[in-house]
Amino acid sequence: MSGMDLSVKIGKLELPYPTLMASGCYGSGEEFEAFADLSKIGAVVLKSVTREPRLGNPMPRLVPTPAGLLNAIGLQNPGIDWYLEHEVAKFAQRPCAVIGSVAAFSVDDYAYVTQRLAARDEIAAIELNISCPNVGSEGETFACDPALTGKVVRAVRAVTGKTLIVKLSPNVTDIAAIAAEAESAGADALAVINTLRGMSIDVHAWKPRLGNLTGGLSGPAIRPVAVLAVYEAARAVSIPIVGQGGIETASDALEFFLAGASAIAIGTANFTDPRIPEKIVNELGAYLEARGLRSLRDIVGKANVGFGTPFQYEGDVG
Amino acid sequence: MSGMDLSVKIGKLELPYPTLMASGCYGSGEEFEAFADLSKIGAVVLKSVTREPRLGNPMPRLVPTPAGLLNAIGLQNPGIDWYLEHEVAKFAQRPCAVIGSVAAFSVDDYAYVTQRLAARDEIAAIELNISCPNVGSEGETFACDPALTGKVVRAVRAVTGKTLIVKLSPNVTDIAAIAAEAESAGADALAVINTLRGMSIDVHAWKPRLGNLTGGLSGPAIRPVAVLAVYEAARAVSIPIVGQGGIETASDALEFFLAGASAIAIGTANFTDPRIPEKIVNELGAYLEARGLRSLRDIVGKANVGFGTPFQYEGDVG
Amino acid sequence: MLPRPSVSDVVVLDRTELARGVILLGFHAPELVDVTRPGQFVMAIPPGGERAATALAIYEAQGERASLLFFVCGARTRELAELRPGDKLSLTGPLGNGFDLGAAANVAVVAGGVGIASVLLPAQQLTQRGSRVRLFYGARNVEFLVDRDRFANAGCELCCATDDGTLGHHGFITELLAQAEDKPDLILACGPSPMLRATAFVAAELGVRAQLALEETFACGVGGCWGCVVPLDRKSSQAPKFPKSAGDFVNARVCKEGPVFWAHELRW
């Protein structure tokens, strides 16, 4: 595997590995250091932080579903003041890049939190979580409307020169339109996808299983939806995409690269087995080597090879 | 279980059981008669029929995914002329109601096919498939736009007095808006949901696994998404909803009833075990009996009992 | 008219790992044995739910015992491989049309890998009625040429090939078939698609009719979903009546109209 180039460039950010740990699924990295070699991952995306501290949603916050997980954490976080004062300095100790994640309920707050967080050296880049389905309808509004997406991305772009990754929601009719709007508003990259909105009901107690009623579905169950979202977003933009949604193996990751992702994020799979990120990196290297390829860039977006005309029958298109 | 009332009324249609066999998943019922007692199901929804015959999509058409199934059949069907001449008469032999499913690519064709199909006595009701994700972007356009949904439903309503069930797509930003539009345009009921759009890529061959590139995701994987879609649609309309998406057990079915469905449809689970529909009906009866309830109607939409204010903390809403 | 299939609850009697990842699972299923014809298959209902059933050929069917022979290659076969004697399993079947053995007296049976699972029953039936049966059996290496003795004991002559030369011909099994003396009057084949295509080619060259047991990803397995089609000559007696065709071909369901088709009636 010597000489295998797994590095990626996301905006100004250069990472030795294409594997990000998805926001909200890996704490600040510290929680996993006993089980995983953080020097073998691309970056940790931190849990989203808001302007004010938030206690988060009532319990229960987690429901296992077939091949998936419903969560409604509700952005429990200490708020940006406390975060800057007590948490951020520790991130310098991580042997990998640390990407901040910003959530908010207004354009002003997105810009305010981003500006303060991005000013810190410990933060290598900013991911804009405009697609959290677990904080009432407001949380996701931004990623569900091309105009609002453009507005918030423009406001945030104005306050930082650091790499800006905009995280999109799959709960929309046309993700390509929103991806295009985010790009033209100044995003350096897109994270595709956040969780699918879902619900589970306790049929004994006659009430929703999550304290928040609804939640976000992640894990292998959503992988086909995520692969298609990446495929469609990639055809709409020319900035890099961080593919995510149900990645558990190198083979899953390759589906995202072939669909058009330049990097991937691993979320729920860390709850299955914390050794998965390192395993994926090793197997990606072996995959490239076995095919005589030198870089992951050689396969990004190549799912269409040989597919000029997908239909074999006459007259049936449409 | 004597005296348990599992009957439902969907528009003018009265069914002894609340269990429909989902369109495209149960042939015309005949294929399953050796394994399942069709007199113990509510109705079979036929494979969608179009104006012209269609060979369907190139193979492969099926890809198993984690707790799910991706399909892209592409509406293979003999077209309405052949259908009326050679197929429909046989449906009279089924010991259960038979619901026709109509697909098309224009408002005129929806009305044309519906008018001819609904004229036949063997057809108890019409389901309008405006949400097929497997026939190019046109197929789903109708269910992805409230105005188009209204237009096609109004046109079809004008040509038949039979019960009209409109089948909605989950691949939209706001299913409640589309549900409301379908109701006000004259739908007697809604079928919620059709499949989620998805894709799977063969990482050895570097091409999508489905001949059609993209497909529709069904099965337990999508259940949380379907339950929420039913919950949201049910709050937007007062017509009955046929809930579907990953139902495998009576407990799954009850989630849909509690979310607001009056009836349910079983699709992919028939591929797991053809005895599932009868098992579900038996267990639903036992569930009602154990709780001293007399009718499923007593539980429809009751998932909210006790949930006036879902948040336990002050100041965290939104 | 084929016998009516049903869902049977069966109990696992025995489990053998014939080679790495190749499992032979025997179970008590007298009703299934009674009605099974060579070349038919079952849909094995997943013990834990949440997945589609798995299409598997009926390997053995004798007395009160039937068996399945399968390769662990994904989530569903992995789950079936967990079954142990005493465990319960439900099977839908027998399904599909099976082989048409006609009056053939000199039959070449071609099997590749786990394709072997579809051809024991026709081979046994043929040798029992006195036909000559040569089994052309190919696999990656000798380890995966499983259960050869059972075919020898049933009176088959064995011709083997391996990709690595660890047993028999070093190369493809269809190369042996092409060189065979005493031309067969019927060829039956089951295995991976490239092998079946090669078999169809060799059969055409030899001027011998061949029946191929196809494998496709199934969902329903009973003809209800149209997920498993193959283009079939519309004049075939197996062709579904369907007004739309691509030229002379029509989409037939592998699970319902097949899984066994005449090679010369397929377009692929």
Place this chain on the structure above:
Amino acid sequence: MLPRPSVSDVVVLDRTELARGVILLGFHAPELVDVTRPGQFVMAIPPGGERAATALAIYEAQGERASLLFFVCGARTRELAELRPGDKLSLTGPLGNGFDLGAAANVAVVAGGVGIASVLLPAQQLTQRGSRVRLFYGARNVEFLVDRDRFANAGCELCCATDDGTLGHHGFITELLAQAEDKPDLILACGPSPMLRATAFVAAELGVRAQLALEETFACGVGGCWGCVVPLDRKSSQAPKFPKSAGDFVNARVCKEGPVFWAHELRW
């Protein structure tokens, strides 16, 4: 400072079904045994992937063997129940803080159902150092009062209760606890929430401090996702430093700050 946890690959040594659906799984895990403290748990990595890991208490830990005791109640425990001797399993742990046994000389251990899995290690440690240990053990019926001998052999006095009266007190185990003579100086408890709440109530009435091992649905199990919180007195030594609180309480993670908490510091 707790010993550093890790991911261990272990091999299953033994598997016993103690009652219908109650599985005892022993495995070879010398490193895990070395560092485990009473009340800690592991995350069992699902052998087939596709699911979250399962939080399970470490039941036994002696020599080179540790064990898990669990109830089959869903997809994940069903999969773990399929494991047989010789199979491999990976465990992340030991995790969580464990019980604080202090200098207690007369301890009441309260267990409901599979809650028994969390209390063998503290009971053994207490009797070994000479403390009196009474096990108050409740379950649905006598069948589910599993593995009582092991506690008796460890020197515990047993007081049992069943919902149906098939053994011991006919009713709740906390009723026996409330009536116990020779007031304990510490209560340890693990079981379903209603039982833990009742235990907290009885402990408060008796004026005895109680430690409760809570169970919640976990995702990560290591403090990384904030999915498993419980409101904890912000003045508790276990309380996470967090600026937002609901009055005097703050959300603590059951997996990280717990799973063992002092009853009087919880709000529930």
